[in-house]
Amino acid sequence: MSKQAIFDKFIDFMGRFSEFEIVTALRDGFIYTMPFTISGSLFLLIANLPIPGYAEFMASIFGENWSAPLQQVAGATFEILSIIIVLGMTYKFCANRGCDAISAAGLALCSFLIVIKSSVISDGGEIVSGVIPKGWVGSNGVITAILVSIVVSKVFCYCEKNKITIKMPSQVPSGVARAFAALIPAVIIFTGSAIIYALCDVLTNVTFPELVFTIIQTPLQSLSDTLGGAIIVASLQSILFWAGIHGPNIIGGVINPVLMANAIDNQQLVNAGMSLIGNPQAKIFTIQISDVFIQSGGTGMTLGLLIASYIKAKSSQLKSLTKLAIVPGLFNINEPVIFGLPIVFNPYLLVPFVVVPVITVTITYCSILFGFMAPCSAVMVPWTTPPILSGLLLNGWQGAVVQIINLIVAIVIYMPFIILQDKANLKEEQQYK
Structure with missing residues (x-):
């Protein structure tokens, strides 16, 4: 066969x-869990903002138990x-x-x-x-x-x-x-x-x-908490989406409950007063890694594709699509790229569409494994939160840095393939002139 x-x-x-x-x-x-977990995350985020001296400042104003009502919401x-x-x-x-x-x-x-x-x-x-x-x-x-x-x-x-x-x-x-x-x-x-x-x-x-x-x-x-498991999840999401099947919905439907459990287990360690950095009990691959750190701009990190297109595109088709898709892409909505470019069944873009998430999930996983960034707790942000801001809210400046590195990697990998796609578009456009 x-x-x-x-x-x-x-x-x-x-x-x-x-x-x-x-x-x-x-x-x-x-x-159905999303309104509960995201709204609960907002209260949890307020209670645990990754800002040095924040907890002490709030305690000096509202007392030592200032975060109790916020934790109550998270607990419910x-x-x-x-x-x-x-x-x-x-x-x-x-x-x-x-x-x-x-x-x-x-x-x-x-x-x-x-x-x-x-x-x-x-x-x-x-x-x-x-x-x-x-x-x-x-x-x-x-x-x-x-x-x-x-x-x-x-x-x-x-x-x-x-x-x-x-x-x-x-x-x-x-x-x-x-x-x-x-x-x-x-x-x-x-x-x-x-x-x-x-x-x-x-x-x-x-x-x-x-x-x-x-x-x-x-x-x-x-x-699920292994690097191999993370790579399988990231690659399958992209492969299925490239084939016209909504990969995140299918793979996420199966794996997200487990990844959510990983994040909540980490939160229990935080609640017990333990640090997540370097903690062997902490889970590395959580739902935030899947939703935020390897999907800047959407599945396949297509925000990197759009930036590469903005830099290199000469064909009218790619220029127009980039202008149309860049704003939704900033909010992690990439259907205009998936179906408008299209990425679906596009031979030029299959390789980067799969390889970029695999490399970026490896970078993110290793940044946690070697202690640069803390594992994610139960704090989550809405999936439409723009990249860098979402990393900052979830993991402080380290989270933002990891997202920036991932985005640069995505741009570099997409660049040669976008050039090939652009040449094909130019050739097609010249035939119709």
Whole structure:
């Protein structure tokens, strides 16, 4: 089989993979977390601005506990991430199937709470019962939340589609009818959840989320936190986008929950008073690295392409496109370049479109590994935040420097390929004169 045939089969598989209902629900459900995580990040950012002497200055004005309300907001967003995921993913899965999404989401939340602990151990060693432990509804429970969402969604939709429900007379208000229709699925789902809780308790002496965290989530986070894992994520996003498939949506839908968990784990180290620089417990590859440091201007770091085009382009097509796309590119919106140049199926730009993110993620990873820049905590910025400013907000001047270096690298790599593209455009334009 030829290399082209293998590539075509790979692209065909990824296209079909992106349409799987579970992948779609995971991607769309994770999008629901964005208002919570980004708004929570703003409060967390205010509490942890990377400015020397900032904390001391604020404490001198507002007292030593000045950041407590800000941390409270962060704790009510990042530390319930799994709850948001289980609600959002179940809702989207069932809505896409035309089922009663809000009832299913409520059942999924209850199922999730059934399989986790209902107690915590206090600092004094006492067991406090009747609580929802934030330690397992935050980043540690992400994979469990995804698994619960999938199972509950499938069971609920199967019952609804096959009329395994209590049907009320037509005179009954629709809200009441929906409540009764959810009774049988609820009993099935809750019974299954209770059995899982009991089996885990008897056989392993741990809860289901603890078991999943040990067997699945910890290895996934460790694998994602390698340079090899970072390179695979960066390259696949570009390859798929070049083939006309929205790579960040597909790859991000699968990997972003894990990368988000990496960032929240780092935040827990910060909250414990530990430094992230040089800390072997800190995760290097987090969601900010993927979204901010290797996507200046959008996937493929196309802001570097636009700057290279601005410097070298002579053809009317490239000049016009650069003027049109430069402003959106500054805010990391690169669809005008992806589909207007186009980059999609463009043989001149495949190599730099894939190579640039691979090199820049390596630079970013190494800058953290060797201690120049701190690993990212849970602080995030809106994805439309312009490059350099986003690096400054996330990681101080070191973050801005890494972004500048990445951008220069992108410009240098794109330059010869833009020259080739420009020559092809000029030749085409001369034929129509």
